[in-house]
Amino acid sequence: MNTILTVFKKEVLDTLRDRRTLLTAIVMPALLMPLLLYGISKLTSSIMEKEENKKLKIALLDAPSDFSSKLDTAKFEIIGGIDLEAGRDQILADSLDAMIGFATNYQTKIEEMKSGKVNMWFKSTNLMVKSRLSDVIEEYENKILESRITDLNLTKDAIDPINLIRYDIAPKNEQIGQMVGGFLPYIFIIFCFMGCMYPALDLITGEKERGTIETLLTVPASKFNILLGKVFTIALVGLSAALMTIFGLILAVKFLPDLPEDILEAMTNIVGIKFILMLFAMLIPLAIFFAGVISAMVVRAKSFKEAQSIVTPMSFLVIIPAVIALLPGIELDWTTVFVPILNVALATKEIVAGTIQPIHYIITVISLVILALISVGISYRQFSKEGMIL
């Protein structure tokens, strides 16, 4: 126990003085969430505002005068003298935003109380064009509808027989879980892995590359205890990276101004003591699992560079289950509960939503503990081989 503690203390001190590890494990995860939330909300609102106020260039073909006069000249510029072919070309070339063409018999159809055909050409890649013009056309249609109701001596209720009122009774947490519950574990699982990666390279391969391992093996301590001291340090850094992501989220919620109301409410609901404790219980074995697996893999590498080339492809194996958890319809059940990483991502999603079944959560934690023990065991087998370690 003394050896584990001695190695652990020394490695933590050594790691805390490594700028690269600090940047990956503490600074980046802490800043990511505030930057992401602030950046996304600012960027979205600024793009929306710009698109809303942009003066759209519109070509009208055979438009009735009451429609053209309805277009607000501050928001729309009507371009005349364009035929159908030229209009399509100009939309494709981005010199025109959209074109609205009324059928030649449109006016007659309207007067006969029938449906008049109106065509709209636009590029869906130009944000807001479709919705802004649809709003204008809908407003124009409503005017015609009102005049028909009056002419036919009807009431509005007569042409709207069903008054549908929708009640979304899904609890707020469940809605939040659906919205951000999948995205959140994706971020902290990746950071937990990256947090484990750099110290593992430094404490295992780095020790070989520097040649310090040789002297370390001449002390009267078991290789297993030395390895455990190292694995716990690696896991601690990985755990810190994951927790710093949550800390960054708390900071963002508390201090960022102008966050959209729904995002703010969602985040405030997530970040509670119960959530953090339940997450912590899963993250500890997950971090040890990562530390054990990475240590076992890098112990064979002779240089930092070689170790990096071994571990980097492994990041994809971590990302894949985290991405699967984002897919709709994938839930924590008796199959997914045993799949490492995927089970953490899904359990987190369900903890946020408040829908997690206690038995699923317990099995997730137990399976992670077993995997952590297996990975440390494999790592020890590798660490014990003299061909690997020297």
Add this chain to the structure above:
Amino acid sequence: MINVQNVSKTFNLNKQQKKELQTSASSINAVNGISFECKPGRIYSLLGPNGAGKTTTLRMIATILQTTNGDIEVCGHSVNDKPNLVRSKIGFLTGSTNLYDRLTPGEIVEYFAKLHGMDQNKYKERMDMLFTQMGVHEFSKKRIGQMSTGMKQKVSIARSMIHDPEVVIFDEPTSGLDVITANNIIELIRQCKEEGKTVIFSSHIMSEVDLLCDDLAIISKGDLIYQNTMNHFRSEFEDISLTEAFIRIVENSKSNQNV
């Protein structure tokens, strides 16, 4: 006391190693059944060309590698049966100053003292004595990464000697070091002898061997091809230089092997 008894070491080769060594053999014998004895208060030198098996032998004595056959006793304890007891008796030093760049000398020496199970008062007292003796105090607050090779070597010595080992193993201790730093090592080896410690060191620098050692052995291609006292070696080859004598022994051994 070190007692090496008919020790062999075989390394299994992986594909890449076979390619590098241009061999189809699945294993290679680094050391073939060697035996010798190092006594307290004497300096034993292990000589040999590069790849002869010197480092492998020292690493087996230091318990870093396990023997394939035979046994080694250090202070009466078998390296195979009681490796931790052996480790508590030995100090191991190489020429390369392998230390942790982000730690200070005090932190490194304290780390190794704790791994040797020393209590705080004892290691602090000994660390102070070693640091004073080697002049480490003046740069003890500096991190290793900011130090010169000479400073690092002094810290390496303090780290290896903190637990006052009975047996000291030096693997090419002056290799790649400047004259002043190398001299520190030579002084340390002498001091270890004066303190009655058992000293074994590997080298291929004959002047160092001439200066320091009491007994010597020459190893080539894993075989022990010569061993005797230094005085006997000098008298046996009095008409030629020590380097020439060393080359003659190695060459003779190669011709015998070819025959």
